[in-house]
Amino acid sequence: MPNISRRTFIGGGTALSGLGLLSACGRGDASPTLVKPTDDIVGAVEKKRPSTGRERKFSLSAVESDLDIGGRSVRTWSLGDALPGEELRLTAGDTLNATLDNRLPEATSIHWHGLAVRNDMDGVPHVTQAAVPAGEQFTYRFTADTPGTYWFHPHVGTQLDRGLYAPLIVDDPREPLSYDEEWVVMLDDWLDGIDTTPDKVLAQARKGMGHDEGHGGGEGGSGPMRMGPMLMGASSDLLGGDAGDVFYPMHLVNGRPANDPHTFSAKPGTRLRIRLINAGGDTAYRVALGGHRMTITHTDGFPVEHREVDAVLLGMGERYDVLVTVKDGVFPLVALAEGKSATALALLRSGSGEAPGPDVRPDSLDGEIVNATDLVADASVRLDDRDPDVRHTIKLTGGMADYDWAINGRAFDRDAPTKNAFEIRQGQRVRVAFTNSTDMWHPLHLHGHTFQVGPDGPRKDTLIVLPGQSLECDFDSANPGRWLVHCHNVYHGEVGMMGLFAYTA
Incomplete structure (x- = not known):
């Protein structure tokens, strides 16, 4: 070997x-x-x-x-x-x-x-x-x-x-982290089979938010207002404003809602690695483990300089690995559906005690939260210092009114996917400027590569780009072919917020 x-x-x-x-x-x-x-x-x-x-x-x-x-x-x-x-x-x-x-x-x-x-x-x-x-x-x-x-x-x-x-x-065959047990946590927003399907939601979304006939009355009081399968007024300071488009009846941790939480058992003092994955379609999750602080060790699979926080924010498609030292008792792992007045829940049990109810909200959700752009790549995965050979700008465009999400003002053409492709060559250092000209955040995902955020930021494949924000990211073109770059909001991507990096011969 x-x-x-x-x-x-x-x-x-x-x-x-x-x-x-x-x-x-x-x-x-x-x-x-x-x-x-x-x-x-x-x-x-x-x-x-x-x-x-x-x-x-x-x-x-x-x-x-x-x-x-x-x-x-x-x-x-x-x-x-x-x-x-x-x-x-x-x-x-x-x-x-x-x-x-x-x-x-x-x-x-x-x-x-x-x-x-x-x-x-x-x-x-x-x-x-x-x-x-x-x-x-x-x-x-x-x-x-x-x-x-x-x-x-x-x-x-x-x-x-x-x-x-x-x-x-x-x-990792040479795992550098020291921990006793591991918990893989998949987060998801769920609507399929509950009065609707994703295809019906997409059909409604395509009409744009200026066309709400047949939605019925709004629901939600002082929080976000439900208009059929769509949401109005879902707002988050962490996401720079509009938090999401779609109403989800349930939010899940490992396939289970808050009224039937999954329970993970460990002994007090256990060094626990939690692998967090956001598999949602339209929801960012703010995640905290009640009674504990978490040490971020990885994002999107790549190590970062360790950072202790109270909570982490995951856009759709993002992953974070964190370490915690388990205390004695029963603790809620809460995933707050950012801006949507809903939560997902799982439990960590390391001793006796009454399990918290489905509406529990630990104080740590409002504690120290860092953005991915605040993290620093571990030296073992940091790109070498090199000037870019080629630069591309990916401008995120569109809006809710006409639901015309796109890249550089053009909806992705599946019948001609290489049309308007961002061309690169094998062996280049590629610099991409992700520029968000819309009023909503977007989790941008690049296939086939990982990029580094800024000169020493984390290595990632999925990155939250806030409204009005521009982020420069570098990657090395070492995996030839044709690679999608797109918003990982499934509905934004499906209507056209996709592009293509294509290697030239």
């Missing part, structure tokens, strides 16, 4: 960039100068990834299901009969071999969120693969070469806002 370290994984791009392009591109392609997911260079880079030589096989079934969520039977789609789906776990350098059996009534796919996989395994229809038709199978196979907290979900329509997701944990 090769000698593998975290620096080996992160630095791999430098060696890969010298491969050059191994095949002519564009056979049958409208953009002949762009690398395609099937080109030889994609496979050549994959072969250069550090590998343990082990292959881990998994079977995934996407099915129609009836799930019990807090005592309520909900008809939805899920991976098997569990919510979330079963966790996949492997060690960095292992090859993942996962066969998706699509038993749904329509096509689907899997996107491996946060992992720099080979381009033809990224799971984006119209860009990297055809969606897997109903009744058929597809095997995803790639080397997972970077340790961290990841997850997977479909990239077809609004399917993300159903139950088709699960955690993917890539263990």
Whole structure:
């Protein structure tokens, strides 16, 4: 087995960039100068990834299901009969071999969120693969070469806002953290099968907030006002104003609502690692563990200089790893649906005591909270100091009135995905300016790469960009192909807030 370290994984791009392009591109392609997911260079880079030589096989079934969520039977789609789906776990350098059996009534796919996989395994229809038709199978196979907290979900329509997701944990063979136990926590906002479906919500949203006929009366009193499946007045100072568009009847921790919380048991004094994942469609969560402070160790799978806080804020698609030393008693892990006057709940039990009720709100939710931009990348993963070879500006545009979310004023064209692509070349240092010209926050997600925020900020693949904010981020182009960049609000992305980074030959 090769000698593998975290620096080996992160630095791999430098060696890969010298491969050059191994095949002519564009056979049958409208953009002949762009690398395609099937080109030889994609496979050549994959072969250069550090590998343990082990292959881990998994079977995934996407099915129609009836799930019990807090005592309520909900008809939805899920991976098997569990919510979330079963966790996949492997060690960095292992090859993942996962066969998706699509038993749904329509096509689907899997996107491996946060992992720099080979381009033809990224799971984006119209860009990297055809969606897997109903009744058929597809095997995803790639080397997972970077340790961290990841997850997977479909990239077809609004399917993300159903139950088709699960955690993917890539263990570090030389784990630098010292802890006794681990708790993987997936947060989700839920509406599917409760008076509506994600597709119906999208259809309503497309009308824009100036067209509310048929919504009925508003609900919510002094808080956000519900207009059918939509929200008005959901506001958050942390998010710079408008917090979200969509009303969710339930908010979940590991598939369970606040009236039926999941309980994690540990002994007092246990050093606990909590891996937090926001799998929501339209909700940011502010998370705190009552009676405890948390030490942030990672964001989006990459280590940061440790920072002790009272709570963390996760946009859709973001992940944070935190350490806590468990006290004696029963403590609420509360995920506040930012701006939406609702919470998700789980319990940590380390001793005797009465469990808090579903409306508990620990003081730490209003304590010290840092933004990702306040964190500093650990030295082991920090990009070397280098001037950018190419610069691109991604301006977030649109608004709620016409629900015309887009990038640089253009809605993404799935029939011509390379049109208006941001072109880059293998081996470049790419600088991207994310500029938010809208009145709402957006969690921007880049496929196939991680970027560094500012000169020494964290390495991330998903980043909250606040209204009026502009953030410069750098990444090294070491993973050839065509890679989506988009808002991870599923409804914003679906109407057009997507773009494409495309490698040139």
